[in-house]
Amino acid sequence: MNIDEKIADDLIANDISFVTTVPCKQLAGVIDEIDKRDGIYHIPANKEDEGMGLCAGAWMGGKRPAIIMQNTAIGVTINTLATLIQYYRMPLPMLISYRGELREPIACQVEMAVHTKALLAQMNIPTYHFHHQADVAELDAILKYTFMCNKPVAILTDANFWGGYGD
Amino acid sequence: MIRSEILKEIAPILRDQLVVCNIGIPSQELHAIDDQPSNFYMLGTMGLASSIGLGLALSQPKPVIVIDGDGSVLTNLGTLPTIANNVADNYILLIIDNGSYGSTGDQPTYAGRKTSLAKMAEAAGCDRVIECQAKQTGRVLQEALDARQMTIIVSKCESGNAKMPPITMDPVVIRDRFMKAVQA
Numbered sequence: 335m336n337i338d339e340k341i342a343d344d345l346i347a348n349d350i351s352f353v354t355t356v357p358c359k360q361l362a363g364v365i366d367e368i369d370k371r372d373g374i375y376h377i378p379a380n381k382e383d384e385g386m387g388l389c390a391g392a393w394m395g396g397k398r399p400a401i402i403m404q405n406t407a408i409g410v411t412i413n414t415l416a417t418l419i420q421y422y423r424m425p426l427p428m429l430i431s432y433r434g435e436l437r438e439p440i441a442c443q444v445e446m447a448v449h450t451k452a453l454l455a456q457m458n459i460p461t462y463h464f465h466h467q468a469d470v471a472e473l474d475a476i477l478k479y480t481f482m483c484n485k486p487v488a489i490l491t492d493a494n495f496w497g498g499y500g501d
Numbered sequence: 502m503i504r505s506e507i508l509k510e511i512a513p514i515l516r517d518q519l520v521v522c523n524i525g526i527p528s529q530e531l532h533a534i535d536d537q538p539s540n541f542y543m544l545g546t547m548g549l550a551s552s553i554g555l556g557l558a559l560s561q562p563k564p565v566i567v568i569d570g571d572g573s574v575l576t577n578l579g580t581l582p583t584i585a586n587n588v589a590d591n592y593i594l595l596i597i598d599n600g601s602y603g604s605t606g607d608q609p610t611y612a613g614r615k616t617s618l619a620k621m622a623e624a625a626g627c628d629r630v631i632e633c634q635a636k637q638t639g640r641v642l643q644e645a646l647d648a649r650q651m652t653i654i655v656s657k658c659e660s661g662n663a664k665m666p667p668i669t670m671d672p673v674v675i676r677d678r679f680m681k682a683v684q685a
Contacts (some may be wrong), residue, residue, distance in 0.1 A: 352560060375559060377587055380579025387549030388583070391521070391556025394541070394680050399556070417545025422676040
């Protein structure tokens, strides 16, 4: 199974047509795949809170959005999640590369990894963690859940899920 | 002229359009001057009005006018290259540039000193950027709507705020009636 293709297929099957991204090495393949799909408007953002603003506008304009970003972005976007996405009750699937987990080569990434789940829990954000490739089978149900409840939902995808760094 | 005087003057133009309005006193002023379901008031999240408006403009065909401020654009400067590189000809960004952070006590911004937001928008790649004086804002805004071309307007005005009550409407109500206005 190619997980990049599977993720893009699931986004399209759930009518997600507006995707903003801030890149990560782990996410390079899925971002390439989204760029190739005609059914998705891909708009790279310079910062993740900006990306969430774009997604909020797209949703009010009638398109289903998603954001793809690193877990470091949780540190950037707490205020936007609380006062825009949650306050106005908007759905936002967040596909997040979970840097600083098992098989991570860069020590500094661990410093935000240790806060990631605690911050998401503090924000009452439903959180799923993909550790094995087979976990991607739940993505379709997670996307349906997100647009059912109109909440931001986090999908953490770690290095093991993406196949490591060639280690 | 101060911001509220500009808003009073352009209210008849804004009335029939989708408007995304910046956090704080600008939203309070617009709400008090001419509340419309087609106004999306930001109650929090400084800096994202231009991004919300761009997402909206890219996702549906109606014109979108964003009322932003110099301080808010400065806090989200990455928005200018994103706007320039994702052209939506139904998008107008009106930056009311009073050179100060109005909602927090009129502290000066860098836009009131050496920094030109119009030049920054041009350098970011925005094709149609117009800097005007406060009293020309209505004419320039109407011309931008008529041009049907993505436009960034920087309207230079004086610092100061009108005394208006806070918005007490529930955010979900603001959002819901706005989405109905988008679909109408």
